[in-house]
Amino acid sequence: xxxxxxxxxxxxxxxxxxxxxxxxxxxxxxxxxxxxxxxxxxxxxxxxxxxxxxxxxxxxxxxxxxxxxxxxxxxxxxxxxxxxxxxxxxxxxxxxxxxxxxxxxxxxxxxxxxxxxxxxxxxxxxxxxxxxxxxxxxxxxxxxxxxxxxxxxxxxxxxxxxxxxxxxxxxx
Amino acid sequence: xxxxxxxxxxxxxxxxxxxxxxxxxxxxxxxxxxxxxxxxxxxxxxxxxxxxxxxxxxxxxxxxxxxxxxxxxxxxxxxxxxxxxxxxxxxxxxxxxxxxxxxxxxxxxxxxxxxxxxxxxxxxxxxxxxxxxxxxxxxxxxxxxxxxxxxxxxxxxxxxxxxxxxxxxxxxxxxxxxxxxxxxxxxxxxxxxxxxxxxxxxxxxxxxxxxxxxxxxxxxxxxxxxxxxxxxxxxxxxxxxxxxxxxxxxxxxxxxxxxxxxxxxxxxxxxxxxxxxxxxxxxxxxxxxxxxxxxxxxxxxxxxxxxxxxxxxxxxxxxxxxxxxxxxxxxxxxxxxxxxxxxxxxxxxxxxxxxxxxxxxxxxxxxxxxxxxxxxxxxxxxxxxxxxxxxxxxxxxxxxxxxxxxxxxxxxxxxxxxxxxxxxxxxxxxxxxxxxxxxxxxxxxxxxxxxxxxxxxxxxxxxxxxxxxxxxxxxxxxxxxxxxxxxxxxxxxxxxxxxxxxxxxxxxxxxxxxxxxxxxxxxxxxxxxxxxxxxxxxxxxxxxxxxxxxxxxxxxxxxxxxxxxxxxxxxxxxxxxxxxxxxxxxxxxxxxxxxxxxxxxxxxxxxxxxxxxxxxxxxxxxxxxxxxxxxxxxxxxxxxxxxxxxxxxxxxxxxxxxxxxxxxxxxxxxxxxxxxxxxxxxxxxxxxxxxxxxxxxxxxxxxxxxxxxxxxxxxxx
Numbered sequence: 001x002x003x004x005x006x007x008x009x010x011x012x013x014x015x016x017x018x019x020x021x022x023x024x025x026x027x028x029x030x031x032x033x034x035x036x037x038x039x040x041x042x043x044x045x046x047x048x049x050x051x052x053x054x055x056x057x058x059x060x061x062x063x064x065x066x067x068x069x070x071x072x073x074x075x076x077x078x079x080x081x082x083x084x085x086x087x088x089x090x091x092x093x094x095x096x097x098x099x100x101x102x103x104x105x106x107x108x109x110x111x112x113x114x115x116x117x118x119x120x121x122x123x124x125x126x127x128x129x130x131x132x133x134x135x136x137x138x139x140x141x142x143x144x145x146x147x148x149x150x151x152x153x154x155x156x157x158x159x160x161x162x163x164x165x166x167x168x169x170x171x172x
Numbered sequence: 173x174x175x176x177x178x179x180x181x182x183x184x185x186x187x188x189x190x191x192x193x194x195x196x197x198x199x200x201x202x203x204x205x206x207x208x209x210x211x212x213x214x215x216x217x218x219x220x221x222x223x224x225x226x227x228x229x230x231x232x233x234x235x236x237x238x239x240x241x242x243x244x245x246x247x248x249x250x251x252x253x254x255x256x257x258x259x260x261x262x263x264x265x266x267x268x269x270x271x272x273x274x275x276x277x278x279x280x281x282x283x284x285x286x287x288x289x290x291x292x293x294x295x296x297x298x299x300x301x302x303x304x305x306x307x308x309x310x311x312x313x314x315x316x317x318x319x320x321x322x323x324x325x326x327x328x329x330x331x332x333x334x335x336x337x338x339x340x341x342x343x344x345x346x347x348x349x350x351x352x353x354x355x356x357x358x359x360x361x362x363x364x365x366x367x368x369x370x371x372x373x374x375x376x377x378x379x380x381x382x383x384x385x386x387x388x389x390x391x392x393x394x395x396x397x398x399x400x401x402x403x404x405x406x407x408x409x410x411x412x413x414x415x416x417x418x419x420x421x422x423x424x425x426x427x428x429x430x431x432x433x434x435x436x437x438x439x440x441x442x443x444x445x446x447x448x449x450x451x452x453x454x455x456x457x458x459x460x461x462x463x464x465x466x467x468x469x470x471x472x473x474x475x476x477x478x479x480x481x482x483x484x485x486x487x488x489x490x491x492x493x494x495x496x497x498x499x500x501x502x503x504x505x506x507x508x509x510x511x512x513x514x515x516x517x518x519x520x521x522x523x524x525x526x527x528x529x530x531x532x533x534x535x536x537x538x539x540x541x542x543x544x545x546x547x548x549x550x551x552x553x554x555x556x557x558x559x560x561x562x563x564x565x566x567x568x569x570x571x572x573x574x575x576x577x578x579x580x581x582x583x584x585x586x587x588x589x590x591x592x593x594x595x596x597x598x599x600x601x602x603x604x605x606x607x608x609x610x611x612x613x614x615x616x617x618x619x620x621x622x623x624x625x626x627x628x629x630x631x632x633x634x635x636x637x638x639x640x641x642x643x644x645x646x647x648x649x650x651x652x653x654x655x656x657x658x659x660x661x662x663x664x665x666x667x668x669x670x671x672x673x674x675x676x677x678x679x680x681x682x683x684x685x686x687x688x689x690x691x692x693x694x695x696x697x698x699x700x701x702x703x704x705x706x707x708x709x710x711x712x713x714x715x716x717x718x719x720x721x722x723x724x725x726x727x728x729x730x731x732x733x734x735x736x737x738x739x740x741x742x743x744x745x746x747x748x749x750x751x752x753x754x755x756x757x758x759x760x761x762x763x764x765x766x767x768x769x770x771x772x773x774x775x776x777x778x779x780x781x782x783x784x785x786x787x788x789x790x791x792x793x794x795x796x797x798x799x800x801x802x803x804x805x806x807x808x809x810x811x812x813x814x815x816x817x818x819x820x821x822x823x824x825x826x827x828x829x830x831x832x833x834x835x836x837x838x839x840x841x842x843x844x845x846x847x848x849x850x851x852x853x854x855x856x857x858x859x860x861x862x863x864x865x866x867x868x869x870x871x872x873x874x875x876x877x878x879x880x881x882x883x884x885x886x887x888x889x
Contacts, residue, residue, distance in 0.1 A: 045452065
């Protein structure tokens, strides 16, 4: 049976490499942060893709859909979506497969897809998936830009335990 | 021996020549702290302690050093004028000090000089060290000089007691013969043994017994040593327990507070551990990030539903227009009255089977009895689903409108996510609950901290009341409990080892008896009688020595109690008892203890009472010495009664006066400041009976910061 979700899960989405230093290294251990740096600099996410998911939802709720500039250098985690959260090795952390479904369903909701044409075979699955991944990257990019601006405005706010939660709460 | 005079010259605070002329009986030297009392004591100690090589430069009067001009030199000395056997002996320890050009100081090594003056007035130079030991024997000095109250407990060391026995008890008289008799007895036994071996037919048995006796003796000695060690360890532990008991009341209170603090800390930690502020983790792990997801899910669901409906309509139109549908499709289309049919498999197989079994349509909540139209509809629907699972063999490729079926899995996902709506809606209340919970725990944490701070304040008060620091106080309670256990265990072991000792002794005796019996049957009668006689003599000596020792202790104990009663008039008395430590071996020691009238030990006597006890024992020793008509020796005490009040000191001094032995006491009592802030001797001192009294005080004015202005004056009062 044809399954868009499985195809989606096998992809590796990109992000604007500019935010690697500006956002990922400041708010996660991605990029070689240590526990000490995490504590002192307010790094809240253990992995880069956790921050990616967070940024996606932030962009989604705030409707911050920003295409990554064509000329921008892109980067990714070299790990397909299906493996996000599965290989954390942290006993107390939960599996992210359900989270992947919610992300996917949100992307289906937000992406223009002619399902009849798809079912009839008039358009290729790859085209649809590419479109979905593009949506994923754009919302995430919007979220990352928002985070970057927030960090630049008030870096100390990020030391507050509830700050990232508050940003989500306030996003609608 | 009597000290007639002490002359101190340029020694520490004594600038120039200062003399103290003493008499028999009680001599008192009064002085405020820091005015020269202890330096007097130090001067005598320096003179007597000939084995101690002193650093001369540190003993020079700084005033003398300042006063001397040019390249002059002067003498530093302490001279003892003693009366011994109706002769006068002068013992002087002295050295010379020279000031060099560059103001540096040079001293000679100190030397001890002796001069003996006969009754006729003839003076001879004698060996100072030799004569010092004659007039004031070193073994006596240790019972003559006492600095501070703590030095008074002279029986603390086992060696002190054996020393005392040697000095004062008749028991010592037996010692010199004991080894000789033991030698003779061993010789006699050897003679019997050799004689027996030559003559007896039972030679093998005799020799075997001799070997067994050697082994039994070795075993007995080993047990004896073990018993000794056990005894020593127990005594040490008992001493430690006594010392600890002085602090143990506070230590227990401290331990209780620390336990309470530990419990509170633990509760606070447990409470704090409940405060989870990892909200960011919860965003993903607990799906808090889905707090605004419901509209998005609805959008997704609607989109999929609309696409699915559109697809089915297209399929239906396609099927009708083609007119070549399968029976099930026609039937389905007709039954649906041209509306879009539900997807095949909705409701699912399990639900359909259940509805058929119950004969109820649970979708519209109506009866569907077997044979009715509704029942048949459900039955057909189930058949359709089961048929749909089989590959459609008869439909040709070109008859299909939809080549793909992506929507099916999306429909399933949408249906599944419908059940998550409750989850999306519960995120906000869940976060609020978490915040409320954490806030409540934080309030608890503050309360715990307040309780901990309160307990810590209480602990500070306890520590402030104790002379020990917290760590040591805690060590005391820890060790105290351990020591108590050690003593119980040691006593248990002791019972066992003592039993082993008894067994070993009996076994040895029986072997000796057996051997002797064989010997008696064959050895020379004269040799046997000689051996037995020597055995008897040895036994008598040992028993007599033991008895004399006991008598000495009894006398010492009685005398000590008699003196204690006089010292402690109108105060708690108690009774001094001398407890003989184990007597199975030759190492005998005693414990001196203070007990109540009912015989129970007096726990933690205060310092004044302990001092009274030790002084009573000291004087008892001194008295016994006098009773033995031995040479008397002076007793010199520096601040022996610092824990006594002035009134008790007076009583004590009057008691001392009754005793004719020479005593020199250095006291800070009875010195006061008058209205002009000048030092004076109190009137109360007039009531103190004494033979001689002196007052040592610093020559005023002086500069506190300059030793070169310090000079102690001595005046008789």
